Amino acid sequence: MSELKEFLLPDIGADAADVTEILVSVGDVIVEDQDVISIEGDKASMDVPSSVAGIVKEIKMNVGDSVSEGQVVLLIEVAGSAPAPVAEDNVAPVAEATPAASTQLKDVCVPDIGGDEVEVTEVLVSVGDAIVADQDILSVEGDKASMDVPAPFAGIVKEIKITAGDKVSEGTLILVVEVQVEAQASAQVAPAKAVETPAPVKTAPVVAKPAEPVTTGPIKASPSVRRLAREFDLDLSRLPATGRKGRTTKEDVQTFIKAQLAIAKSGGGGGLQVLPYADIDYSKFGEIEIKPLSRIQKISGPVLHRNWVTIPHVTQFDEADITDLEAFRKQQNAIAAKQDLGLKISPLVFMMKAVAKALKEFPNFNAALSNDGESVILKKYINIGIAVDTPNGLVVPVVKDVINKGIYDISRELGEISQKARKGKLTAKDMQGGSMSISSLGGIGGTQFTPIVNAPEVAILGVSKSVMKPVWNGTEFKPRLMVPLALSYDHRVIDGADGARFITAINNYLSDLRTLIL
Missing domain, CATH: 4.10.320.10 (E3-binding domain)
Structure with a gap:
């Protein structure tokens, strides 16, 4: 029913080369032209594709071995007599059961990734792989963010149109995928599809189990x-x-x-x-x-470390009286509920408006330091980044043009972008173009913390949990709702006096909402 075939090393353009990586494991289902080993000679490195499709039964070399043309690479179990009758018995019916009658080829292109051009850092699938909708197929990196590009539909990868290192943009062709066509009546297509290896290929992730403890095993790299x-x-x-x-x-x-x-x-x-x-x-x-x-x-760990050790941080603390703000917020939420507007205003929305107004008043905070450290880039737009806690880590989506938006509009947009962040659906475009960021831990707790500047921005506002305190008004102590604020900034761009003025301005805006509309 099946037979073992040797896959021999083809002409590699050199007398000998060293094996740098074995790309398959025993038990893997491979297809023709799938890369199986990486080798490196004196002048070039290359991946060697298999000329045989089947199941890997034995690997005849190890990483570090010196190999040459004609040497046995793998023993592969290939279909023998079983597939032959299907092809011979059904020469005429082949046209009926051929995949063309039940499948079609579809192009997968780069979606909107929020930038003009990005670099492909890794192709996450191989020819012959069975993929599902929303499975990551490509990793790309732009100027400020890295992201994985998901597949828009399920199917079998037939052709890969890009390689690591290529520059791509929206609309660039990535893959050609064979997908099932809805309208088909042949019951024989299902078994044929099962034999075509999607099910065995789906076992490929099992290979990842032994491959995960890479720290002590062989290094896997192209x-x-x-x-x-x-x-x-x-x-x-x-x-x-x-x-x-x-x-x-x-x-x-x-x-x-x-x-x-x-x-x-x-x-x-x-x-x-x-x-x-x-x-x-x-x-x-x-x-x-x-x-x-x-x-x-x-991704974020090294960036945060870089920001902490390369930016001379100064953090200034203050407390803002938000008693009146909180009363107004609750009143507006009650009105919104009666009118069934489908939104809820959070205190963070007022923080965003206050920071936006302060950025307009103090433009040196709405800036970035040039890479050579010789100049400051002043931004004329006012976009606010919001740190969002997700199951996979902290992300900072950006709400655009906050200075010109109302409380309701910001509330809706903040809710939508936070939901998108927690579902892992943010694009690079969603996290670009910030003027300054806000990190709010008020809903969790704590009295103060020192936020790390989110470079290339030059300042960040940290907000902790508000608490009722007795405050002296000149004649008596009154209970007031106070919120702790922590402003961290880059001391190369902002000095202490401006830092004090900026946080004082935010304090004033939050303490008296009337100043926000002046």
Whole structure:
């Protein structure tokens, strides 16, 4: 019914090359032209595709082996007599049962990703893979954000039109996918589809299980990534691997390099010169669980570290009296409920309006420091970033043109963008163009905290939980609802006097809502 076939190394244009990575495992279902190993010679690196389709039964080489043309790479179990009768018995019926009668090819293009052009950092699928709707198929990176592009529909990948390193924009063709056509009556199509490997291919994620503990096993990276790492003399085992099936991507290398450069800059050219953490076996003290960081945490962690060590932070604290604001907010929510407007105004909306008005009054806060540190870029727009807590980590979507929007409009937009963030549906466009960010922990608790500036912005406002306090009004103590504020800013751009003026202005706007409309 089946037979074992040897896949031999084809002509690689050199006498010998070293195996840098094995891209399949025993038991994998592979298709013709699927890459199975990566090799590297004196002058070039390349991925070697299989000329045979079937199930991998044995791998005849290891990472580090020197190989040459004609050497056995894999033993593959291929269909023998079983498929033959189907082709021979049904020469005429083949036209009826052929996939063309039940399937069609559809193009997958880059959706709106919020930018003119981005770079492909990783292709997350291979030819022959069965994909489902909303499955990530591509990783891209723009100037300010990285994101995964999901598939718009399910099917089988027939052709990949781009490679890592390509520049793409909205409308660029990514994949050609074979999809099922709704209108078909042949009952024989279902078994034929099952044999075509989507079900076995779907077991591919199982391979990711043994591949996850990459820290002690072989490093999984493409030849181009390995070449980039060698150029910077990097040990890939030190880098977090965020790619599919534990692969180290170009983005991982770039993020690591940027973090190291930031550390070096902050230490006056000599780096921070800190000792590395001790390598501790925590399991000897008791039971432990190892939980991998989410993709958002892996991306944001180095960025936050860079911002903390390279920006000279100053944080100023204040308390704003929001007693009247809170009474007005509750009154407006009651009106909105009676009119069935379908929205709820939160205190954060008034914070956004106050910050927007303060940015207009103090334009040096609505700025960015140029990369060379020689000039300040003043922004004429006023967009407010809002830190949103999601199951996968912290993200900062941006609400545009806050200065010209009313409380109801901001409330609706804030609700929509927060929902989008928690569902993981934010695009790079949703997180670009901020003037200043607000991080509000008021709904959780705490009396104060020191927020980290969200570069390239130069300031951020932290809001903690409001509390009733006795406040002296000149003649007596009165109970007033006070909200703690913490303003962090980049001292290279903003001095202490302006910082005090800015937070005082926000305090005044929140304490007396009438000043917000002046």
